[in-house]
Amino acid sequence: MNMNYTAEELAFRDEVRAFLDEKLPADIAAKVKGFRRLSKEDHQRWQKILCKQGWYATHWPEEYGGVNWTPVQKHIWDEESSRYGVPRSIPFGVNMVAPVIIRFGNEEQKQRYLPRILSGEDWWCQGYSEPGAGSDLASLKTRAVRDGDHYIVNGQKTWTTLGQHANMIFCLVRTNTEVKKQEGISFLLIDMNTPGISVRPIITLDGEHEVNEVFFQDVKVPVANLVGEEDKGWTYAKFLLTYERTGLAGIGMSKAALSHLKQLASRRMKNGKPLIEDPSFSQRIARVEIDLTAAAISNLRIIASVEGGGVPGAESSMLKVKGTEIRQAINDLARRAIGPYALPFLEEEMDLDYDGEFLSDKDAAPLSAQYFNNRKLSIFGGSNEIQKNIVSKMILGL
Amino acid sequence: MDFQLNEEQQMLQDTVARLVRGEYSFEKRLAFSETDLGFSADFWKQLSELGLTAVPFSEELGGFGGGGVEVQSVMTELGRGLCLEPYLQSIILGGGLIGQAGNDSQKENWLTGIASGELKAAVGLQEPQSFYDLNNIETRAEKNGEGYVLNGRKAVVIGGHCADVIVISARTSGDSRDTNGITLFALSPETAGIERRTYPTIDGAKGCDITLNKVQVSADALLGEEGKAAGVIEFQAGRAIAALCAEAVGVMEIANELTLEYLKQRKQFGVPIGKFQVLQHRMVDMMSELEQARSMAILAASVADGEQNDERRRVLAGAKNVIGRAGQFISESGIQMHGGIGMTWEYNFAHYAKRLIGINHQLGDDDFHLERYANLLQAS
Known part of the structure; x- marks a missing residue:
């Protein structure tokens, strides 16, 4: 029983941090952390930087230009990149169609499409x-x-x-x-x-x-x-869906969102005190933080088992449900934290370039939109109800 | 990163598992529960002969210096068997308090016997007004010529009915909720002025409330430094919380197995009721809660013997909160999905359900620990 990283894993984490410190554009990170909209250009700019580092294709074998990270290294990348405000890679090319082409495509398809995914030529x-x-x-x-x-x-x-x-x-x-x-x-x-x-x-x-x-x-x-x-095609589609499902729990992103929420709740006031000290609100935050702590350990348990040669099965379905519920709960609290200012729908303030006066808190504008946008989390990648059907069939044998 | 037990830990867990499987059928448990002792003296003896009562103690005491993970291995299996023996009370709490606070002669008097299972300890750390706050102590201990005179009442002392030594907290100074001024005493329950009202508990164990009426104890009953016991109590209660979480995981495992089995076997409308999606999803939720609980029990075990700081406090409060919620969810869902049979005394599920609720009422329920965690929130 050991929940610590090895010396090599810690060294890898330092390498990731040094890379992000140096190469992650501040404007992009600020957009991600403040739930602002990212442009196509933002995504492409960041993809080029990642590709140059050789860290774009984390699910690919090395012979195709991928990086052969262990499950723990992928996890470290996920944690650190969420913490730093790295944009989530648009998964459709690199993490979805590419593994299918690598596994089931012919040589010509591999030669044609994989380099174009790496270079960003194809979206x-x-x-x-x-x-x-x-x-x-x-x-x-x-x-x-x-x-x-x-x-x-x-x-x-x-x-x-x-x-x-x-x-x-x-x-x-x-x-x-x-x-x-x-x-x-x-x-x-x-x-x-x-x-x-x-x-x-x-x-x-x-x-x-x-x-x-x-x-x-x-x-x-x-x-x-x-x-x-x-x-x-159905066989390939199911293969792809297992790729889609891993990482859908979004533990790293929930941690970043929770940290954002706690900072927000420290600035907002209720009854003359910071909201984070309000008995009922602090308990709501506490509850979601506790659930996230448990889900993070569950995630590590899956990672450790995959690292040890296991196959992530329906356990990731269970974690997808929990993880998305947690993230939605955090978004819900962030919206509540701004009280009546959850109502104004200020698209101009959602732009990072906005240089006018903020109606209320600088981070307030995107919060309601974000809350509604992330209702998708329990719908996509196989709705949470479908995930429960999978667990019921695959693990429980019902 | 590795979440597997090492070879020794696995052997330990297997040993307890075998013993529980062999000796602790549901029917036997019901019979043990109904005796005056409330558990099996014979099973306790076997635990002791296999060295299991000594697990967390040092080698001099015949133990092997087991930490949170070793205790977790034992407690999970005891949970699976719904065992009634006072492992938590005597070994973890009583032994823990005396081991941490006691002087050499006290350790010699009590600890050797506790580790070998010959003596049973219980702890009186809460009072009728405490509501889980172990610093909320009104029992007074006043110094006099020969030692101390104790007056007050200790609430719900599980295992106190049969203990050879009871460790109680009392106030030597300060107001009822002060951290300072709390002092521990190790008492023989036969001391004049101690009255015990013994009762069975809803989850099949036995306990008592203890009234202390002008109880005269000598100075060598004092355990540790006068007035400075709050930290010791908090630390040992933390170890006990981790142990309870591990026990709860064992209880939940069986509760879920029984429920799943029932869904496959019980037929209505011509099909096993497990074919109904509404029940399938509830069952998946039960599994998911168990996994959350298991994760927190692992985390709790990892800090149980660690340094006392806010991180440890948060982990333990978080763990007990998750265990409390998960336990109640599994308890209620399991009864619901079993239908009528889940309501009966003679079928085992209900006893697992009762233990899960019982655990939530030991050392603080999920509300108590949520509040505690909230008070320890960090801004980022």
Whole structure:
């Protein structure tokens, strides 16, 4: 029983800290820490810095330009980068489609796409969900019909995160309607500039343009863009989802958000005292901090078991539920901490460049929007209810 | 990072597990609980013969200097068996207080016997008005020629009915909630002026309230420095909290196993009730709470014997808070999902449920520890 890092792990942590001290742009970190909006340029600027360091592709084998971090090293990176305000990598290219290409793609696909992901030349988005296929993903209807060297794709994808920036989309499409729904799905890589594709923004409840609808009308996709075998896409999709699920608990980000909350609660006043000393509010913070402490240890237990050769299974589903509930609880408290100032919806104050007078606390403006935005946490990556179904089936055998 | 027990710790846990499996069937436990002693003298003897009562003590006392993790290994298995023996009261708390505060002759008088299991200790650290605050002490100890005279009342002394020595806290100075002025005494329960009202507890153990009426004790009953016991008590209560958390994890493990088994076996509407999603999700929540509790029990064990500081205080308060909440959730959910059978005395689940609630009422419930944690919040 040992909860400490080894000397090598501590040295790695120092290396991470030195890198972030030196290379993380202050304006980007300030946006992340203050829940401000990041531009496409912000993401690309940071990705270039990470790539130069060789730390962008943490899930890839070294031969493809990845960095072969141990689970503990990945954890250290997650903790430190959250603490420093590093933007979360847009996962669709580097952490989602790339592992699928590496595992199931052909040599040509590896040669073509992996370097372009590393260089930032391609921005990928994910074409999974459809209006009629959410939690029941396998019921998707977007059709791909073979026509010589091409597939003709027709249908609609939705909730496409940052699809407005993307030039590539990986899609689950139906190639066979005669078989069980899971057995007629294929995994296609599609250039977003192909004629017949249109992207329409979906504005979310916080006024944000983060997700989109993507429409396909007679879109011609070369058969060379099929990953693996036709009709085997569901296997690849499930493989990808296990990647998506790890890290969804967001322990590092919750720690950063909690620290932000406690600073905010130290500045806000109630009954003539800092809010953090208010009996009822301090107990609300205490409760979420305690839950986070427990979840952090649970996370370490999973990491240690993976480090020892175990496979993260449905335990990560359980932690995804707990972790997202905790983060949402922190967002809830941050909104409560500003009292009536949770009401004004001041988009101008959400910009880091804002140089006017703040209506109330300097950090107040994004808090309500952030609270609403993060309701997504318990919905995406497999809703928390779906996670419970997984645990029920995989661990409990019910 | 490694969350596995080492070989020795694993052997220790396996030893206790085997013993509990062999000797502590549910039917036997019910019978032990109904005796005057309230537990099994024979099982206690076996624990002692295997050296298990000496686990946290030094080698001179026949122990192997076990720390938080060793105690955790023992307590989790005792929890799984719902064991009634006074391990927490005698070994952890009584032995802990005497070991930390006692002088050589007191250690010789009491500690050797406690470590070997021949003597049983209990502790009277709370009073009717204390409400879990161990500094809230009104029992007075006044110095006189021959030693001290004690007057007051100690509340819910688990294991006090059969103890050979009872360690109590009393005030030698200060007001009822002062940190300073608290003093420990080691008493024989046979001393004149001590009255015990003995009762069974809701979770199957036995305890008593103790009235001290002009109890004359000699100066050598004084344990440690006069007026300076608050820190000792806090430290040992911390060790006991970690031990209780470990016990609770064992209790929760079985409670969840029983519930899951029941969901698979009980049929209604022609299918096992575990096919119903609403019950599946509740079961997953029970598992998830258990994992949170397990994480906190591990963390608590890691600080149990460490330096007394705010970090240790936070961890222990946090752990007891999580254990309290998780315990109640598992207790209530398990009874609910068992339906009628969960309400009966003759089926074992209810006894696990009662112990989980019982643990929440020992050394502070989740509300108490939440407040304590909140008072220790750091701004960043």
